[in-house]
Amino acid sequence: MIKRLCPALLLVLTSCAGPALRHAYKDYSEVYAESLNRQLLLNLARLSNDEPPYFIQLGQINSQFTFNTSLGFSPSQARVKHPSANASDIVQDTLTLGGTVSAGAVEAPTFQFVPLNGDAFAQAINNPISDKLFYTLYDQGFHADLLVRTMVASVRYLDTNGEYVLLVNHPYNPSYLSFLRFCEGLRDAQLNRDLLVKPVESLDPPPTYRDVKLADALAALSAGYGMTNFGSNAHALTPRKAYTLKPNGKSRELEMFDAEVSGAFRKGQLEFQLRTFIATMYAVAREEVYFKFPGGNTNEVRFSADAKGLVAAVGPSPEVSSFQVRPILTLTGFTQAERSSLSKVIELDYHRKTYTIGDDDKEGPLKSTHNRSVFSLLAYLFAQIAIDPQKLPVQQLIQVR
Numbered sequence: 001m002i003k004r005l006c007p008a009l010l011l012v013l014t015s016c017a018g019p020a021l022r023h024a025y026k027d028y029s030e031v032y033a034e035s036l037n038r039q040l041l042l043n044l045a046r047l048s049n050d051e052p053p054y055f056i057q058l059g060q061i062n063s064q065f066t067f068n069t070s071l072g073f074s075p076s077q078a079r080v081k082h083p084s085a086n087a088s089d090i091v092q093d094t095l096t097l098g099g100t101v102s103a104g105a106v107e108a109p110t111f112q113f114v115p116l117n118g119d120a121f122a123q124a125i126n127n128p129i130s131d132k133l134f135y136t137l138y139d140q141g142f143h144a145d146l147l148v149r150t151m152v153a154s155v156r157y158l159d160t161n162g163e164y165v166l167l168v169n170h171p172y173n174p175s176y177l178s179f180l181r182f183c184e185g186l187r188d189a190q191l192n193r194d195l196l197v198k199p200v201e202s203l204d205p206p207p208t209y210r211d212v213k214l215a216d217a218l219a220a221l222s223a224g225y226g227m228t229n230f231g232s233n234a235h236a237l238t239p240r241k242a243y244t245l246k247p248n249g250k251s252r253e254l255e256m257f258d259a260e261v262s263g264a265f266r267k268g269q270l271e272f273q274l275r276t277f278i279a280t281m282y283a284v285a286r287e288e289v290y291f292k293f294p295g296g297n298t299n300e301v302r303f304s305a306d307a308k309g310l311v312a313a314v315g316p317s318p319e320v321s322s323f324q325v326r327p328i329l330t331l332t333g334f335t336q337a338e339r340s341s342l343s344k345v346i347e348l349d350y351h352r353k354t355y356t357i358g359d360d361d362k363e364g365p366l367k368s369t370h371n372r373s374v375f376s377l378l379a380y381l382f383a384q385i386a387i388d389p390q391k392l393p394v395q396q397l398i399q400v401r
Helices: 002-048 118-126 131-139 144-151 176-191 214-222 259-267 277-292 336-340 367-384
Strands: 056-073 076-081 091-096 099-115 152-158 164-168 195-199 208-210 225-229 234-239 243-247 270-274 301-306 309-314 323-325 343-350 353-359 398-400
Touching: 002 056, 002 277, 002 343, 002 353, 002 367, 118 277, 131 144, 131 195, 131 243, 131 270, 144 152, 144 176, 144 277, 144 367, 152 176, 152 259, 164 176, 176 195, 176 301, 176 309, 243 259, 243 270, 259 270, 277 301, 277 309, 277 367, 336 353, 343 367, 353 367
Parallel strands: none
Antiparallel strands: 056 099, 076 091, 099 398, 152 164, 152 270, 195 243, 208 234, 225 234, 301 309, 309 323, 343 353
16 A cells, blocks of 8 residues: 555655746746846936935845655554354454645745945946947847947047047937937948948057066956057057948948948948946936926927927938937836836836836837837846856845845
């Protein structure tokens, strides 16, 4: 009998372990994603109110399962004697077999929270975003307009007179109109594959040093710089790989840009000044405020509001037809009725305002992914500066059991 019960016991244990593990994986994954999304949105809400952001990184998650089983076997026997004439009826034996099988699981999770602060983290969030990351996202098809408006502080190029032209990504800057037209043209060029990512030298002359020691030269090479000797022990440091966008070599002209911008692309003389992570967060969080209070730039870009929220209208020009843009991230510009119909990622209340990340999927392929795409980009940028908890001192870890 025991041999027959053992397979049943193993079956019960297996059926208990599988759902427990699947349930724990699903729950931890959902809570992890929601926690990171909530922290990111909370910091955007803080920055939109000119308050400092704070970051806590979720470290290791350890969950220990204890599976227990029990098997009980309780046989009983009764013997009854009956007075009878027949010898076979004199004694009656009754054998009763009984048993119990049970299984259970006890879960003991341990969480680690890492407060992100100190010199290493401050340096990480204040360093410019890698240009390689920017060009990789562009090359892989991430929406160029959203990419530039999120990550780029300004665009500069050389005009026909050999002077720099600067297009600043800020609604209060006089060049914002040209910047928006540039972003619109860049999206068209990306879709048509008119502009491809290619390595190019920087517009700035490389720094030159004299009497360079061997150890310093090796350190520069290991950090990704190239070194060129100009004689008399003078060396210039140049990045090994700098990138830009250049035409793909076909005869088609870049008609979506004006002549100077097209010429700068063809000569490889156009650069993007990339923001730092914290500058990206601040600019994205504040742009909705800038659209609502446009300052003195209304003659160039017409800021207003319609039934769908804040909008900036860019007037017609010889190169680009009229179009409209929304803030790069709409956080509070939804009515209560609109929020109920959004496909939302996360939502929270802060300072008596409701901050929402979501889109109306009925508005078409671009606007249906506008806010979610930008928010996902911010989450990916934050992941680039995450710190390995194993490299931090023990006292910087907060463990919760």
